[in-house]
Amino acid sequence: MINIGKEEFKKAYLKKFLEIHGEELGEGNSYKKYEALGNLVKDYVGEKWVETTKKYNNSGEKQIYYFSMEFLLGRLLGDALLNLGIRDVCREALKDLGIDLGELESLEHDQGLGNGGLGRLAACFLDSMASLNIAGHGCGIRYKYGFFEQRIVDDKQVEVSDNWLRDGNLWEKRKQDKKEIVKFGGEVITEEVNGVMKFTHVNYEPILAIPYDTPVVGYEHETINNLRLWSAETVSDEFDFSSFSRGEFLKALEYKNSVEAISQVLYPNDTQYEGKILRLKQQYFFVSAGVQSIIRHYKKHGGKIENLDEKIAIHINDTHPTLAIPELMRILLDEEGLGWEEAWKITTGTISYTNHTILAEALEKWPIDMFKTLLPRIYMIVEEINKRYCQELWNKYIGQWDKISRMAIIADGQVRMAHLAVVGSHSVNGVAKLHTEILKKQEMKDLYYFYPNKFNNKTNGITHRRWLIKSNPQLTRLLKNTIGDGFIKHPTDLIKFEAEVHKKEIQLELAKIKRLNKEKLAKTILNTKGIIIDPDSIFDVQVKRIHAYKRQSLNCLKIMHLYNEILANPNKDMVPRTFIFGGKAAPSYYLAKNTIELINKIANVINNDKRVNEKMKVVFLDNYRVSLAEEIIRATDLSEQISTTTKEASGTSNMKFMMNGALTIATLDGANIEIKDEVGLDNIFIFGLQSQEVLDYYKYGGYSSYEYYRDDQRIRAVIDDLINGRYCSDKERFRPIYDNLITYNDEFFVLKDFDSYIETNSRVDDEFRDLYKWQRKCGINIAHSGIFSSDRTISEYATGIWGSELIYKNL
Numbered sequence: 001m002i003n004i005g006k007e008e009f010k011k012a013y014l015k016k017f018l019e020i021h022g023e024e025l026g027e028g029n030s031y032k033k034y035e036a037l038g039n040l041v042k043d044y045v046g047e048k049w050v051e052t053t054k055k056y057n058n059s060g061e062k063q064i065y066y067f068s069m070e071f072l073l074g075r076l077l078g079d080a081l082l083n084l085g086i087r088d089v090c091r092e093a094l095k096d097l098g099i100d101l102g103e104l105e106s107l108e109h110d111q112g113l114g115n116g117g118l119g120r121l122a123a124c125f126l127d128s129m130a131s132l133n134i135a136g137h138g139c140g141i142r143y144k145y146g147f148f149e150q151r152i153v154d155d156k157q158v159e160v161s162d163n164w165l166r167d168g169n170l171w172e173k174r175k176q177d178k179k180e181i182v183k184f185g186g187e188v189i190t191e192e193v194n195g196v197m198k199f200t201h202v203n204y205e206p207i208l209a210i211p212y213d214t215p216v217v218g219y220e221h222e223t224i225n226n227l228r229l230w231s232a233e234t235v236s237d238e239f240d241f242s243s244f245s246r247g248e249f250l251k252a253l254e255y256k257n258s259v260e261a262i263s264q265v266l267y268p269n270d271t272q273y274e275g276k277i278l279r280l281k282q283q284y285f286f287v288s289a290g291v292q293s294i295i296r297h298y299k300k301h302g303g304k305i306e307n308l309d310e311k312i313a314i315h316i317n318d319t320h321p322t323l324a325i326p327e328l329m330r331i332l333l334d335e336e337g338l339g340w341e342e343a344w345k346i347t348t349g350t351i352s353y354t355n356h357t358i359l360a361e362a363l364e365k366w367p368i369d370m371f372k373t374l375l376p377r378i379y380m381i382v383e384e385i386n387k388r389y390c391q392e393l394w395n396k397y398i399g400q401w402d403k404i405s406r407m408a409i410i411a412d413g414q415v416r417m418a419h420l421a422v423v424g425s426h427s428v429n430g431v432a433k434l435h436t437e438i439l440k441k442q443e444m445k446d447l448y449y450f451y452p453n454k455f456n457n458k459t460n461g462i463t464h465r466r467w468l469i470k471s472n473p474q475l476t477r478l479l480k481n482t483i484g485d486g487f488i489k490h491p492t493d494l495i496k497f498e499a500e501v502h503k504k505e506i507q508l509e510l511a512k513i514k515r516l517n518k519e520k521l522a523k524t525i526l527n528t529k530g531i532i533i534d535p536d537s538i539f540d541v542q543v544k545r546i547h548a549y550k551r552q553s554l555n556c557l558k559i560m561h562l563y564n565e566i567l568a569n570p571n572k573d574m575v576p577r578t579f580i581f582g583g584k585a586a587p588s589y590y591l592a593k594n595t596i597e598l599i600n601k602i603a604n605v606i607n608n609d610k611r612v613n614e615k616m617k618v619v620f621l622d623n624y625r626v627s628l629a630e631e632i633i634r635a636t637d638l639s640e641q642i643s644t645t646t647k648e649a650s651g652t653s654n655m656k657f658m659m660n661g662a663l664t665i666a667t668l669d670g671a672n673i674e675i676k677d678e679v680g681l682d683n684i685f686i687f688g689l690q691s692q693e694v695l696d697y698y699k700y701g702g703y704s705s706y707e708y709y710r711d712d713q714r715i716r717a718v719i720d721d722l723i724n725g726r727y728c729s730d731k732e733r734f735r736p737i738y739d740n741l742i743t744y745n746d747e748f749f750v751l752k753d754f755d756s757y758i759e760t761n762s763r764v765d766d767e768f769r770d771l772y773k774w775q776r777k778c779g780i781n782i783a784h785s786g787i788f789s790s791d792r793t794i795s796e797y798a799t800g801i802w803g804s805e806l807i808y809k810n811l
């Protein structure tokens with residue numbers, strides 16, 4: 001903890017302001033005030049950062065590297081202040097100077113280098129590793145443009161590039177001297193030298209990888225770990241203008257641009273695989289730079305290459321960084337001169353893999369030709385891995401060619417990254433119990449039977465420091481006052497709150513806090529959307545990526561149906577509801593963009609219909625991102641987690657919501673099941689198909705959405721409303737959604753689940769009327785949310801996957 005009083009802090013801040021800006025603190029220019037505060041915080045962090053690094057170098061403690069193509073960090077200032085233990089003193093000190101800390105925090109541009117859940121998970125894990133004093137570092141790409149900014153224009157999504165570095169990024173530090181070279185293309189010369197095969201990569205194109213380091217501050221500031229993001233540059237970046245003719249100069253510039261393109265943009269697809277060569281380049285670029293720098297650092301501090309797997313763990317977040325496996329092999333074989341067997345033992349001992357999805361369209365497979373041309377030596381190694389692995393398969397499954405080719409790494413002209421990831425690592429984990437079971441019994445059945453001991457479950461989590469303590473200070477205060485502050489270090493201590501939740505005064509307190517957060521969100525909605533909403537209505541929220549499997553469409557049909565009901569029965573007795581949506585669609589995902597437009601059209605019609613406005617309003621909030629999520633989630637009454645059962649691997653926003661005292665309406669999918677097991681059926685609203693039913697439908701068929709349309713008058717009405725001009729004068733506008741649900745037989749069982757969803761929603765309405773009972777349930781959800789802290793998840797990774805004595809000792 002930083003020990004500093006208010007007066008001292010004020011002095012330090014004023015001094016910093018002067019130092020940075022060359023002028024005294026004055027009126028106006030809040031951004032300058034933010035910069036001064038950020039730089040002051042960075043000074044506090046800096047000393048400890050160096051100390052932590054020194055400690056790691058001296059102790060020989062096992063180092064964990066979390067490789068991820070995405071880190072969705074959001075804003076850093078508030079969390080850094082919190083983890084340094086000076087957020088309150090800072091707030092008070094700035095207040096004396098007439099500055100609002102909240103305002104300064106809100107000026108920071110979100111660091112949005114991720115699509116959604118997967119990237120946010122990586123960010124939560126960094127926070128937990130540092131807070132548990134585990135030597136765990138991030139490795140990824142410093143995209144010049146983060147995930148696109150979403151604007152809603154004429155009810156449609158418009159993508160604007162996210163130029164997040166425009167005003168500078170005070171948290172990062174460029175480490176020119178830690179650069180690496182990554183080699184693309186060329187050929188491999190194979191020769192025998194003294195009886196051993198030697199492989200030399202020639203005529204390659206060298207790319208410079210420059211690391212930018214960001215400190216990851218652990219709670220109470222004991223440990224500062226490192227997030228290292230790589231940026232691509234040309235090897236010789238200096239242009240000598242006079243030495244170029246005009247043609248050559250332009251060519252050189254073009255070349256520079258093509259190199260820098262590698263770290264230019266984040267691919268905006270989360271669950272769709274894109275077989276683009278630039279994406280493969282990105283993957284090898286950061287993985288190669290990352291592995292090279294780990295080994296360089298390790299050897300520099302006296303590490304022996306034979307012990308690498310005892311001292312280093314590399315974890316790959318999904319298959320995107322799978323090339324870490326052949327890259328580590330390459331270094332061990334070609335640069336360190338180890339034999340295959342030894343190199344393979346070290347590599348598999350070092351690497352572990354998390355699977356994130358069973359959606360077939362998300363599985364990465366690279367065409368052999370593309371792979372081989374771009375990465376000739378890496379391809380040779382993958383070929384050899386495949387050859388040896390298939391030999392083992394052959395020994396066990398003699399003559400079963402179909403099975404072997406199904407299980408192979410290379411087949412049908414493609415390299416299957418998921419198979420490479422399983423074969424080349426010692427641990428494969430799913431992200432929730434159901435997901436892991438489906439992996440073992442279904443998606444990766446053959447691989448599971450071949451390697452039963454590699455497979456394990458690690459249910460996802462979220463950092464309660466950002467998602468509760470920082471984003472919901474009022475609730476945090478209530479918790480501290482009732483159960484003490486033990487839950488900050490031991491989130492499962494939140495269970496103590498269960499003994500309090502039957503008390504009327506606690507229920508009232510919870511209601512008061514929720515109401516306060518709802519008022520704040522209502523203000524934001526008025527300011528940004530111009531829509532007036534009622535803070536006493538139920539805030540019914542679905543915020544997440546827009547995707548058919550997440551079924552925003554089901555929510556839409558519910559709202560359309562409710563609208564019909566109120567018009568038919570103006571005296572319908574119901575609690576007013578505000579339906580809030582947020583989320584980005586992949587720019588190329590037509591159906592998802594159509595869904596966004598539908599939500600906005602529904603909102604236009606309903607919000608302008610005086611006959612129903614007392615009872616319902618619909619809001620689509622633009623540009624859903626981490627900072628907006630923090631504001632929305634704490635203000636939510638009802639959390640919508642309504643994916644088609646089996647399709648959401650885990651979900652993490654479900655956990656954020658429960659921790660902030662929202663009740664969940666959910667299918668038995670992903671981690672919703674574990675939330676239900678924690679809080680009990682009385683404290684969650686469960687509906688819809690069960691996983692076995694869904695799996696059977698996919699396997700045996702037998703579902704006809706048309707029958708539901710034909711037989712259920714409520715469904716017929718809302719489906720017809722999609723194409724009769726009710727919500728858009730262009731009747732064909734929502735034909736894609738209509739076709740998806742009717743013509744193409746509703747792949748995600750929206751109509752099948754409609755009835756039980758509607759029925760469950762009316763139960764929500766009933767329950768909400770009893771404020772005390774509702775808040776008791778919210779309290780039970782909060783009390784049981786501790787096991788969904790990523791501190792629990794990371795402890796499990798540390799002991800179950802990365803295992804080392806030092807890590808055990810730390811926990």
Ligand SMILES: *Cc1c(COP(=O)(O)O)cnc(C)c1O
Pocket residue numbers: 115116117120543544545624625626629650651652653654656
């Ligand atoms: C938590 C989070 C997600 C993941 O949400 P799911 O509902 O689990 O898909 C996506 N985006 C942001 C900004 C988040 O904070």
